[in-house]
Amino acid sequence: MARVLITEVDPGRPLGLAARAAVEQVFALFPLAVEGRRVLVKPNIIGPFPPEAGATTNPLVVGAVVDHLLERGADVVVGDNPGGLEVNSAHTARPTGLLDAARGRFLNLSREVAEVPAGSRFTDSFPLSREVLEADLVVNMPCFKTHLLTTLTGCVKNCFGYVAGAAKAALHLKAPSRNRFSELLADLYRIRPPDLHILDGVLAMEGNGPTHGTTRPLGKILAGYDGVAVDAVMARMMGVDPATLRLLSIAAERGLGEVEAIDLVGRLEVIPGFRLPSTFRSSPLEMAAALMTISTTRPRVNPERCTGCGECAVNCPPRVIRLDPHPVVEDGCISCFCCAELCPEGAIVVPGDAIAGEFGKIFS
Ligand code: SF4
Numbered sequence: 163m164a165r166v167l168i169t170e171v172d173p174g175r176p177l178g179l180a181a182r183a184a185v186e187q188v189f190a191l192f193p194l195a196v197e198g199r200r201v202l203v204k205p206n207i208i209g210p211f212p213p214e215a216g217a218t219t220n221p222l223v224v225g226a227v228v229d230h231l232l233e234r235g236a237d238v239v240v241g242d243n244p245g246g247l248e249v250n251s252a253h254t255a256r257p258t259g260l261l262d263a264a265r266g267r268f269l270n271l272s273r274e275v276a277e278v279p280a281g282s283r284f285t286d287s288f289p290l291s292r293e294v295l296e297a298d299l300v301v302n303m304p305c306f307k308t309h310l311l312t313t314l315t316g317c318v319k320n321c322f323g324y325v326a327g328a329a330k331a332a333l334h335l336k337a338p339s340r341n342r343f344s345e346l347l348a349d350l351y352r353i354r355p356p357d358l359h360i361l362d363g364v365l366a367m368e369g370n371g372p373t374h375g376t377t378r379p380l381g382k383i384l385a386g387y388d389g390v391a392v393d394a395v396m397a398r399m400m401g402v403d404p405a406t407l408r409l410l411s412i413a414a415e416r417g418l419g420e421v422e423a424i425d426l427v428g429r430l431e432v433i434p435g436f437r438l439p440s441t442f443r444s445s446p447l448e449m450a451a452a453l454m455t456i457s458t459t460r461p462r463v464n465p466e467r468c469t470g471c472g473e474c475a476v477n478c479p480p481r482v483i484r485l486d487p488h489p490v491v492e493d494g495c496i497s498c499f500c501c502a503e504l505c506p507e508g509a510i511v512v513p514g515d516a517i518a519g520e521f522g523k524i525f526s
């Protein structure tokens with residue numbers, strides 16, 4: 163049975179102190195022998211968003227973990243491969259506060275890459291950061307948020323950041339649908355499951371995450387040795403049965419973790435009125451219909467917010483975005499929503515109303 167901790171981050175104390183106390187609770191329940199060992203701390207650095215956006219792991223929580231590990235004699239490094247094609251992860255990490263949180267131990271994970279046999283039907287190999295493969299221990303630090311394609315992004319999805327730089331876009335192309343991409347994520351997770359997962363829920367993101375949903379203070383940290391189980395508990399807090407999420411059910415089928423047999427330490431409360439992505443449907447029949455609709459849903463651009471920066475175009479896996487001067491989506495879109503995820507202005511919207519409308523037609 164997998165043990166998962168849900169702990170409170172005391173709102174009555176300064177966040178740095180409260181985060182430190184919560185992190186101490188995590189390590190008391192889930193100890194790691196770290197002295198003299200290389201420990202990679204892997205936060206979510208999806209893009210250059212400030213901490214209050216809730217898109218990246220809170221720097222005070224990461225800083226508390228780094229301090230704990232350094233005090234116990236670990237050889238700590240902190241790093242991630244940011245979303246999109248950005249390969250200078252320090253550049254991306256600075257506005258998130260995570261460069262400072264690394265206490266001078268930030269590492270550009272894209273600097274050394276190794277091709278690793280994938281054992282996947284989608285690709286022969288994964289180009290992974292060498293540091294991921296060579297670290298003695300990996301501490302995974304995702305955040306509590308939704309995801310347009312996979313419904314939630316937590317411990318398993320955060321390991322997509324093992325993949326170096328631009329290769330992530332190519333993998334999206336090889337496994338474009340929700341089911342296929344979920345399978346590919348499980349293929350990747352299996353190569354190097356982290357040793358401990360500390361999921362930052364100081365601020366939760368609901369709605370159309372992982373970058374432009376809306377935030378709500380949650381004040382929790384979830385943790386465990388089993389990342390699938392931690393994700394399953396997060397799903398339940400979001401009001402979702404984890405068995406209905408393809409990402410988690412595939413991971414469980416492959417023996418990568420538990421979604422049901424969980425020994426919970428702490429109180430699990432469903433967050434009232436938590437808003438899931440507009441792409442989510444709950445029953446298998448609804449999900450099948452929604453998947454049909456999602457696969458034909460195209461992102462739309464809000465020209466009033468768009469600055470014409472071109473970030474969406476260079477990060478579109480099949481390169482079907484043309485700037486004129488704002489983005490125009492041409493034939494060949496695979497509905498991966500990477501453009502919506504990586505637009506710094508939140509100018510690309512996934513038309514949830516359109517999905518709901520189409521969905522209504524199917525069932526009427
Ligand atoms: S939609 Fe966003 S990413 Fe694309 S050009 Fe406009 S502002 Fe840049």
Ligand code: SF4
Pocket residue numbers: 461477478479480481482483491494495496497498499500501502
């Ligand atoms: S236009 Fe957007 S949703 Fe379509 S393939 Fe490109 S990045 Fe993905």
